[in-house]
Amino acid sequence: QKEVEQNSGPLSVPEGAIASLNCTYSDRGSQSFFWYRQYSGKSPELIMSIYSNGDKEDGRFTAQLNKASQYVSLLIRDSQPSDSATYLCAVHSGGYQKVTFGTGTKLQVIP
Amino acid sequence: DAGVIQSPRHEVTEMGQEVTLRCKPISGHDYLFWYRQTMMRGLELLIYFNNNVPIDDSGMPEDRFSAKMPNASFSTLKIQPSEPRDSAVYFCASSGEPGVPYEQYFGPGTRLTVT
Numbered sequence A: 001q002k003e004v005e006q007n008s009g010p011l012s013v014p015e016g017a018i019a020s021l022n023c024t025y026s027d028r029g030s031q032s033f034f035w036y037r038q039y040s041g042k043s044p045e046l047i048m049s050i051y052s053n054g055d056k057e058d059g060r061f062t063a064q065l066n067k068a069s070q071y072v073s074l075l076i077r078d079s080q081p082s083d084s085a086t087y088l089c090a091v092h093s094g095g096y097q098k099v100t101f102g103t104g105t106k107l108q109v110i111p
Numbered sequence B: 001d002a003g004v005i006q007s008p009r010h011e012v013t014e015m016g017q018e019v020t021l022r023c024k025p026i027s028g029h030d031y032l033f034w035y036r037q038t039m040m041r042g043l044e045l046l047i048y049f050n051n052n053v054p055i056d057d058s059g060m061p062e063d064r065f066s067a068k069m070p071n072a073s074f075s076t077l078k079i080q081p082s083e084p085r086d087s088a089v090y091f092c093a094s095s096g097e098p099g100v101p102y103e104q105y106f107g108p109g110t111r112l113t114v115t
Helices: none
Strands: A011-014 A019-025 A032-038 A045-050 A054-058 A061-066 A071-076 A085-092 A099-101 A105-110 B005-007 B010-013 B019-024 B031-038 B042-050 B053-056 B065-071 B074-079 B088-095 B110-114
Touching: A011 A019, A019 A032, A019 A085, A019 A105, A032 A061, A032 A071, A032 A099, A045 A054, A045 A061, A071 A085, A099 B042, B005 B088, B010 B019, B019 B088, B019 B110, B031 B074, B042 B065, B042 B074, B053 B065, B074 B088
Parallel strands: A011 A105, B010 B110
Antiparallel strands: A019 A071, A032 A045, A032 A085, A054 A061, A061 A071, A085 A099, A085 A105, B005 B019, B019 B074, B031 B042, B031 B088, B042 B053, B065 B074, B088 B110
16 A cells, blocks of 8 residues: 555646645554645645644645545645646655655646 | 755766766755656655755665765765666755744756666
């Protein structure tokens, strides 16, 4: 079982719709969760961090965490073509500052 | 701050040659990470340092790979001898921002092609 799992996609949504990206993790003791956005040919860019159960909103982005279900998601409201990228979920499970990355979900926003 | 700096941005070399990748972390960060990314394997952690000391090198694929961090502002990843299967994008990242633990910031990467 992979430590951090994501559907590779591609996930296609029309412009203006809500994109929902999901991630599950195996270590129940995980405490810190991150979403990175990676455009083609570029490096991963941190866009959201979440540490507590519930929702965290930042502009058009909302991260949702459910530790009981070992599930973290990223919602992108009013999706734009510029949101088209691969979204990586990352989880920190204690100890040093190493995090484990999922393989990413490719999002395509169709104009 | 200029962010994490990596050089070179692109490297093309022949099999058997030595390759050295360089990284300057964000000033004040005390963790530095080296990753490799390929289509097949995704983002793989190779090694990471805390306060210039290697903490975990279990991701280094084999003895041909070595990494050093002689001071807080510089690290190298060396491949000797290089092989075509080493072709990938190599990222350096740093973390340790006060108040926001575990948030890693990536450099632009080095695209390595071994022919």
